Structure formats: C-alpha cells, structure tokens
Amino acid sequence: MSTDTPTRRTRSRERRGRSFALTFLAVVGALAVLGIGGAAASVLQGPRVTSVEVDPEAAVAASGSRLIVTTTQALQEVDPSQVTVEPATPFAVDTSGRSVGVRFTLPLWDDTEYTVTFRDVRGTAAGPAATFEHSFRTPPEEVFLLQRGEASDTIFRTDLTGEHAEPVFTHEHIEDYRATNEHLVMSVRTEDDEPQLIVTDHDGLNERTLPLPGDGFITNLQSADRGDLIGYTFSAADLGAEGGLESALFTASLKDSEADSAPQPIEVEGADPRVAEFRFVPDTDSILLLSFDGSLLLAAPDGQATSLGIANGIDGIARGSSHAIVDRAEGVVVIDLTDGTEEPLVTPDTVLGPASSILPLATGGTARSSAVLTPEGLPTGITSVDRVADDGVTRALTSVSSSDGLLQTCVSPSERHLAVLVAPDAVDNPYDTYLLPLPQRVETHVFDMTSDDPEGADELVALAGSSISWCQVPPQ
Numbered sequence: 086m087s088t089d090t091p092t093r094r095t096r097s098r099e100r101r102g103r104s105f106a107l108t109f110l111a112v113v114g115a116l117a118v119l120g121i122g123g124a125a126a127s128v129l130q131g132p133r134v135t136s137v138e139v140d141p142e143a144a145v146a147a148s149g150s151r152l153i154v155t156t157t158q159a160l161q162e163v164d165p166s167q168v169t170v171e172p173a174t175p176f177a178v179d180t181s182g183r184s185v186g187v188r189f190t191l192p193l194w195d196d197t198e199y200t201v202t203f204r205d206v207r208g209t210a211a212g213p214a215a216t217f218e219h220s221f222r223t224p225p226e227e228v229f230l231l232q233r234g235e236a237s238d239t240i241f242r243t244d245l246t247g248e249h250a251e252p253v254f255t256h257e258h259i260e261d262y263r264a265t266n267e268h269l270v271m272s273v274r275t276e277d278d279e280p281q282l283i284v285t286d287h288d289g290l291n292e293r294t295l296p297l298p299g300d301g302f303i304t305n306l307q308s309a310d311r312g313d314l315i316g317y318t319f320s321a322a323d324l325g326a327e328g329g330l331e332s333a334l335f336t337a338s339l340k341d342s343e344a345d346s347a348p349q350p351i352e353v354e355g356a357d358p359r360v361a362e363f364r365f366v367p368d369t370d371s372i373l374l375l376s377f378d379g380s381l382l383l384a385a386p387d388g389q390a391t392s393l394g395i396a397n398g399i400d401g402i403a404r405g406s407s408h409a410i411v412d413r414a415e416g417v418v419v420i421d422l423t424d425g426t427e428e429p430l431v432t433p434d435t436v437l438g439p440a441s442s443i444l445p446l447a448t449g450g451t452a453r454s455s456a457v458l459t460p461e462g463l464p465t466g467i468t469s470v471d472r473v474a475d476d477g478v479t480r481a482l483t484s485v486s487s488s489d490g491l492l493q494t495c496v497s498p499s500e501r502h503l504a505v506l507v508a509p510d511a512v513d514n515p516y517d518t519y520l521l522p523l524p525q526r527v528e529t530h531v532f533d534m535t536s537d538d539p540e541g542a543d544e545l546v547a548l549a550g551s552s553i554s555w556c557q558v559p560p561q
Contacts (some may be wrong), residue, residue, distance in 0.1 A: 090293065099403055125481045131215035133158035141223045143249060144193040146266050146498060147311050148447075149368070152201055153186040155218065157341055158208030160185055169202045191405055191447055192498035196516055197225035218454050226497065228524050229287075230529060242287070245502070245531055247546045253289035258520050263308040263315060265552035270295070272303045274520075281287040282317075284339050284346075289411075298330060302520060307558055309365040310404055313339040316372065318360050323370075328343050332359040334374060336386070342552030353382055353390040362399045363559075365421055366407065371423065375411055379525070380493070381411065383422055393425060401558075403445040404498060410445045413508045417443060435479040437471060438464070441491070442561070448500045449473040452482065454491055470494060470505060472534065482542045483532055488512070492527070495556035503542060504553045506560060521559055527551045 086313045136155045144150035163185045165178045175190040188202055202218040230241050238259035243250035243501040254262075258274040264287070271283045280303050299304075301321040308315050321329040335348040341452060352358060357376040364373045372384050373393075381396040395412075400410035400417070407422045410430065417440075418432040430443070431450070431452075436454035445451055448471050457467040466487025472480045485491040490511035495504045508514050508524035514521040529550055532542035551560065 096447070098392055125275055131213040132158045132160060132206055132217075133215065134217050134219075135183075138222050139202070139219070139220045141193075141221050143193050143346075144189055145223045145226070146192065147189050148498070149188060149311065150193075151186050151188050152557075153184055153220065154203065154217070154220075156206075156208075156215075157158040157182045158210065158212075159181070159183055161207045161209055162448045162525065163203065163206055167204045169204075169207065171198065171200045171202075174199075179337070193223050194501045195223055195497075198222045226502065229262070229269065229554040231259060231262060231552040232550040233259070233519075233523060233525075240271070240289075243548065245545055247548050249480055250548075253287070254283075254285055256283070258519070260519055261559050262552065263306055263557075265308050265313050265315070266311065266433075271305050271337060272306070282337070283439065284313075292298060293341075296348060297333060298333070298348050298350075301330065302410070304332070304520065305360075305363065305559065307365065310367050315339060316351075316363060316365065317462050318363075332361065332373070332377065333455065334360040334363055334441050336372075349386065351384055351386065352388050354388055355380060356380055356390065364402050364409070366402060366409075367405050369407075371422070373399060373402065378495065391425065395421060400443040401445050405447045407424060408494060409446065410443050410451070419445075431473060431477050432477040433473045435471070435472070435478040437469065437473075437479070441468065442494060444496065446472075446496065446500055450493055452496065452503065454494055457484070470503070481540070482534065483530070483544070490514075490524070492524075492551070493556065493560040495553060497555050501533065501535055502545070502555075503534045504555055505530045505532065506551055506553070521552055523560065529553050 091092040094239040120537055134154055134156055139152040141149060159182055160180050163178055165179045168264050170176055177188045179186050181281055189242060197221055199493040200220040202219055204216045205214040207214045226245050231486055232239050233464040237253045237255050237257050240262055240410050241250045242253050256273045262269060262271040269285050273281050273283060275281055279300055285292045298319050299321055300321055303317050305318045309549040314336060318332045318334055320331050323329055324331055334351040335347050336486045366373055369422050371384055372390045373382055375381050377398055381393040382390040383393060384390040390498055396411045396413050398412040402409045409420045409422055411420055413416055418427045419430055420427040438458040440453050440455045440498055442454045443451050453473050457465045457469050468485040468491045470482045472482055486506055490508040492508055493506040507528050509526055509528060514524040514526050516524055533544045533545055534542055536543040
C-alpha cells in the first residue's frame with residue numbers, strides 16, 4: 086500500500102514541471118545563443134554565395150541574359166566598378182536583397198569560358214567585404230541553313246565545322262524562314278500554291294500552322310531579337326483595280342496560344358498602308374517602317390507613329406541598339422530612334438567604292454560591302470567587305486571575285502562571326518523561279534571577325550546553303 090499522499094504527489098509534479106521548464110528555457114537559451122552566434126559569425130565572415138543562376142545557351146543567342154548570384158546576406162548596392170567580366174563584354178549590374186545580377190547587354194561569344202568576379206561586396210549589416218567569382222562556358226555556335234533542291238527544300242542545323250549537319254524540316258517549296266530563340270518559322274507554298282507559315286521547335290517537331298490574313302503572298306519575313314515575334318508583308322492573291330491588301334504589314338507571335346498567333350495589322354492612320362521595308366527596333370515594341378511613298382515612320386503596335394522624314398531605304402538596326410542606318414536622298418545617315426536626331430555616316434579612312442550594303446554593328450561601326458574600283462574609278466567586278474569603325478578606321482574582312490556574286494552579309498548575334506552569302510560562277514548559275522529567287526548554287530562563307538590578320542578575317546568554313554539563321558532579313 087502506497088504511503089504517498091495527494092499533497093506529496095502534487096509537490097512532486099510541481100518539481101518535475103519546474104525542472105522541465107528550466108530545461109526548456111536552457112535549451113531555448115542555448116539555441117538563441119547559437120543563432121546569435123551563427124548570425125554574428127555570418128556577419129563577421131561577410132556575404133557568402135548560396136547559389137548562381139546563368140543560362141549559357143541563352144547568353145549566346147540574344148542580348149539581355151543574366152547571371153544572378155544569391156548570398157547569405159542582404160547586400161549593399163554593388164557598383165559596376167566592383168564587377169569584371171572576362172573576356173570583356175558590356176554589362177549592367179543590379180542589386181536586390183540578397184542577390185546581385187549581371188545583365189549582359191550583348192550576346193556572348195560561343196564556345197568561350199567567361200569569368201564574372203565581384204569584389205568588395207558588403208552586406209547591409211556590419212561586417213567585412215567579400216570577393217567571389219563564377220565561371221561558365223558557352224556552347225559552340227549552332228546555325229540553320231536553307232538548301233533548295235529539285236524535288237524538295239530542306240532546313241539543316243549544323244555547327245561551324247559543317248561536319249554534323251542534320252535535316253530538321255523538309256517541304257516541297259520553302260520560300261524563306263527565320264529562327265527565333267525557341268522556334269523556326271517557315272514561309273512555304275502548298276501544292277495548291279497557297280501560302281502557309283509553319284512553326285516548329287528547333288528540332289523540327291511540334292509542327293503547327295499560323296493563321297494568315299488570307300490567300301496571297303508573304304514577303305519580307307523577319308523576326309524580332311526576342312519575344313518570339315515575327316513580321317511580314319502580305320499581298321492578297323485577288324489584288325486588282327478594285328483594291329485589296331497590298332504589301333500590308335502584319336506581326337504574329339510564335340507562342341502556343343492561338344489568340345497570340347493571330348496576324349496583327351500594323352496600320353498608321355493617314356500613312357500609305359503599303360510597306361516597302363521594315364525593321365523591328367531592338368528592346369522595344371516599335372517598328373521602323375518605310376512606306377511606298379517614301380515616308381519613314383517609327384510605329385507602335387497600336388498604329389501611333391513618329392515621322393522621321395523621307396527616305397530611300399533602311400540599311401538596318403544593330404542588335405541591342407537604337408541607331409538605324411537609313412539611306413536618304415542627300416546620303417546615308419545614322420538616326421537615333423530614341424530622340425530622332427541624326428548625323429552622317431562615318432567616312433572610312435580608306436577609299437571604298439560605292440556601297441551595296443551597310444550592316445550596322447552593335448559593337449561599333451559597320452560592315453560594308455563595296456565595289457572595288459580601278460585607280461581611274463572604273464568597276465573591277467570585285468566586291469570588298471570591310472569593317473569601318475566609329476572613328477573611320479577601316480579593316481578589310483574579305484572580298485568576292487568578279488566571277489562570283491555577293492548576295493548578302495550577316496553577323497552572328499555576338500558579332501564574332503561574319504557570314505557572306507555567295508553565288509559562285511554567277512554567269513552560269515541561274516536563279517530559280519521562287520517568289521524570293523535564289524541562284525541554284527549558293528555558298529555561305531563564315532569568317533572570324535575577331536582575328537587580327539591584316540590581310541583579312543580568317544575563314545572558318547564554307548557551307549552549302551543560304552539564309553543562315555543569323556540573318557534578320559531575307560537576301561535582297
């Protein structure tokens with residue numbers, strides 16, 4: 086028989102309760118000390134990296150890609166002077182909370198190891214500065230090319246060796262195509278000679294057809310730098326004396342949504358609706374267009390537009406740039422599309438013949454294709470391709486012989502490589518009968534624009550095919 090009384094049992098429970106409470110408080114106190122000590126240690130050590138986000142493939146394909154570093158502490162504002170990128174490339178820096186990001190304002194070189202270093206990075210709390218770096222390698226360049234054949238036409242994907250080409254899309258009649266970051270879009274004619282815009286991914290899979298304004302003809306197919314947006318001019322098949330769509334400008338999204346992919350007309354009130362040329366303005370939703378009556382307009386999707394005077398043609402807008410090169414009656418000028426100011430095109434320090442094309446470069450200057458003249462000023466039939474810097478310093482890149490024809494020049498997104506489309510043996514190389522005609526034999530020569538050979542750029546490869554995916558416009 087137990088001798089415990091109710092009072093004794095109560096006092097025992099009270100002692101156990103007090104013991105548990107004291108133990109609990111001791112544990113909580115120890116954890117608090119450890120937490121404070123850990124926080125103090127973290128502050129004393131300075132910010133430490135917990136994660137890094139970067140997409141090397143996207144960084145090669147387009148401007149605006151980012152490297153984001155997340156740390157253990159909220160950070161003080163990181164100044165661009167505290168950041169270096171090797172190899173050097175333009176960038177911007179932003180800080181938010183525990184993260185600091187580097188935005189690459191131009192596409193990066195392919196197959197290159199980059200190292201981003203952050204120096205003297207401090208947390209918002211007291212503590213020492215930290216330095217950290219991250220390295221990543223971009224993938225080798227991958228391009229698409231169009232090859233027309235007797236029975237069918239094919240778009241190939243290849244590296245810059247040309248040894249690993251693979252077909253990704255085949256059709257009996259491909260007029261033109263463009264590549265975006267995620268898709269291919271092909272302008273084709275069906276067996277019934279009707280137009281179609283076919284969209285696939287880069288493997289040629291998940292094929293679908295975009296709606297069109299009607300039956301007619303698609304020309305001037307172009308793609309924006311980003312956003313999976315394309316544009317084209319469209320003329321109705323039944324165009325006649327009674328009117329109809331003629332060179333009307335439309336845009337369309339390549340996103341999967343059917344509503345997004347519907348053709349969107351770009352119509353400027355009071356302007357000639359027929360568009361002779363147009364270019365997407367990088368990093369904006371605006372389009373620079375030249376109407377049939379010679380009006381140069383900077384148009385928004387809703388049809389609001391700013392007049393930029395009269396022009397004969399649009400040479401281009403460099404990726405990531407707001408400067409357009411435009412041919413006016415009085416000469417070629419460079420227009421700043423942010424404020425409409427303009428200045429004459431830089432004169433090269435080497436005498437060049439009449440230019441057949443002027444390609445603006447985001448890294449500075451232009452790539453110009455010019456006729457080579459004799460000392461007496463007579464044409465030799467040779468075409469030179471030269472890079473003219475912003476200060477006029479001129480460097481020869483390559484030339485095309487008098488027996489061949491130069492059809493187009495394009496640069497890779499990073500402007501590391503130059504593509505020159507050539508029709509060999511031009512006299513004996515007849516054009517096909519497509520709406521966008523091309524010689525039956527075409528070659529795309531790829532050069533390294535960064536080589537310092539005074540005799541010209543180093544040729545990397547010659548590829549069979551046209552319309553390399555670096556080109557933002559069709560061959561002219």
